[in-house]
Amino acid sequence: MPIPKSPRRSLPAALLAGVLAAAALGGAGLAGRADAAEAAGGSDTGTRTVEYFADSHGEGRHVQVPAAVPAEIRKEKRTPATAAPDGQVTALQKTGPSEGRLDLVIMGDGYTADQQEDFRQDAESKLDSIFAIEPYKSYKGLFNFWLVNTVSNESGVSGDPTQDVVKDTALSSYFFCDDVERLLCIDEKKVDSYAQQAPDSDIVFVVSNATKYGGAGYSGVQSTAGHTGIATMSSDNDRSYLIGAHELGHSIGLLADEYQYAGYGRYPGAEPVEPNTSILTADGMSGAKAKWYRWLGESDPAGGTVGAYEGGGYYEYGIYRPTQNSIMRALDTEQFNLVGREAMIAGFYRDADVLTARTPTTRTLRPQDHIRVDLAPLAKGLSDVRVHWYVDGVEVHRAAAERTVTGKELGVRKGTHTITATAVDNSASLRDPAAIRAASNSVSWTVKTGK
Ligand SMILES: [Zn+2]
Known part of the structure; x- marks a missing residue:
């Protein structure tokens, strides 16, 4: 959107404060979203923080990776692909003007000029899976989908199936990012330049031509094209779409991760700004008429009833989440809880009319x-x-x-x-x-x- 109607383009201050406080405590492997903000925009120097899911049914993890694609992957690049469809844009779905819609840009990597139809099918398959999940399903009409063709010189992506595999691809996507097998990183600058071909770019999905499970979530992105989040996912794995569905929970719903890190201890901060974590217990919420008090006791689509379950936002104690499980906690469910659904719908309307x-x-x-x-x-x-x-x-x-x-x-x-x-x-x-x-x-x- 040219004119954001909401503050969703900036990182929630309390989230940053929480992360910084956590970093000061010396916790290992925590989300350094402050770094993400600093290193956003595809900077060639420094690091940026990405989220990944090592297990296709499991909880997420954040790790800092070099902002630049490693030289050994980059240098494979010979002549840039100039085949006809490179940079071509197709409207997969256009329901209205970009000012009143969420514009989702989907692009591939590791597809040669001859494989562009494969890419289109893979892209449609991912979108179909994601938009079968509520509340995406009911509100799909608030989205435009822009397919951007990228032509790679070689088929497949680096690190698939093994770390020594190096491919010359349009977006330089690679598994084993920062030595983590399932972490699928990309060159943000290249993504940005392709995204600029689309009429507008609020969110980008990158589908990498690979059979291995993997993906990554980049939030707090600053781009010329306008998008604030990028989710990568492998093409042929039938659970990788859940990474995209989860990542939009952050970028559209402004939701916190509901998982925790073992050994991370007690949450040290003030009340988080995210709608789905709180320092209040259920009684505290009811008394203060705060956070998700309106949903307490309701039967939840993610299972169980809405309450205040200890653990979330990376911490084990002193912070609560609405339900035992949800897509913001682990990818063994595709359901947002009621609190997440409400936040997602509010997020859709923040950017779409x-x-x-x-x-x-x-x-x-x-x-x-x-x-x-x-x-x-x-x-x-x-x-x-x-x-x-x-x-x-x-x-x-x-x-x-x-x-x-x-x-x-x-x-x-x-x-x-x-x-x-x-x-x-x-x-x-x-x-x-x-x-x-x-x-x-x-x-x-x-x-x-x-x-
Ligand atoms: Zn997450």
């Missing part, structure tokens, strides 16, 4: 002129969007749910009036008034009688 004006709002209309609105094509499921019409702030109830009206039909007679259409999402997945407010948007027109 369900209601757009088809009749331009810039000119003054006459009472008999048609006023038309479009609604994003959301699926039946979690979403429940209705349109309401107002004249000078007073709702005209009989017009509710209409997509086309005239000022006359709304009862406009003499003078100058403001007509407003508002879309409200009454989803049962939204309970926080701030999230419900974020889930509605309005458009207004001026209607004038006479000359």
Whole structure:
């Protein structure tokens, strides 16, 4: 999006504070997202922090990796691929203008000019799997998908199947990043340059042509193309899509990791800003009407009931998560918990609008002129969007749910009036008034009688 409507482009301060505090305690292997912020943008120097999942059913881990691709992988690059489809952009799904949508850019690596159709199929397969998960499923209509072709000189990627394998590929993706087999790193600069080919880039998925399980999550990315997160995933492994689904939990839902590191001890910080971790117990939350108190006791799609389960945000004690398990804790489930779902939906609406004006709002209309609105094509499921019409702030109830009206039909007679259409999402997945407010948007027109 050209103009972010939210602070999601900056790293949550409390998360940074927590990480820095943890780093000061000398914990091993913790997320240094501060480093991610510093090293973001594909800097060739220093390190950046990425998340990976060593086990396709397990919990995540953060590690610092060199920001630059190792020289031995880079130097393989001979002449740049110049085959026809390199950099070509295809709209896999376009439901509306980029200003009102989340633009997800998907690109491949390790696909030769002859394998571009393979890439397209692999990309569609990943997207199908991710968008079968709620709340992605119900809100898929708020996304545009841009497929960007990259042409590699060689098929496959470095480190697959073994560490000594080196391939000349468009994005230099490689397993065994920082000697971690399942960690699939990429050259962020190259990703950025391809992403710039797309009309807009909020999130990037890189599908690497490989059979080995693996991937990585880059958050807090600063890019010229505009994206703030990159998720890499291997093409032929049927669980690698969960890495992408989890990583969007950070970049769209602003969710914390709900897993912990053994031996990491007690959380030392203040209340985290993320919606899905808290220093409060269930009783504390109820008493203070804080965090996910509205969901306590509910049966959860991720299993069990919503409560306050100790351990999360990398710490073992003194910090709580909403459910025993969820996709933000381990990839043995594909379910977000109720708290995560609400945060994801609020995140979708932070960057996307369900209601757009088809009749331009810039000119003054006459009472008999048609006023038309479009609604994003959301699926039946979690979403429940209705349109309401107002004249000078007073709702005209009989017009509710209409997509086309005239000022006359709304009862406009003499003078100058403001007509407003508002879309409200009454989803049962939204309970926080701030999230419900974020889930509605309005458009207004001026209607004038006479000359
Ligand atoms: Zn994570």
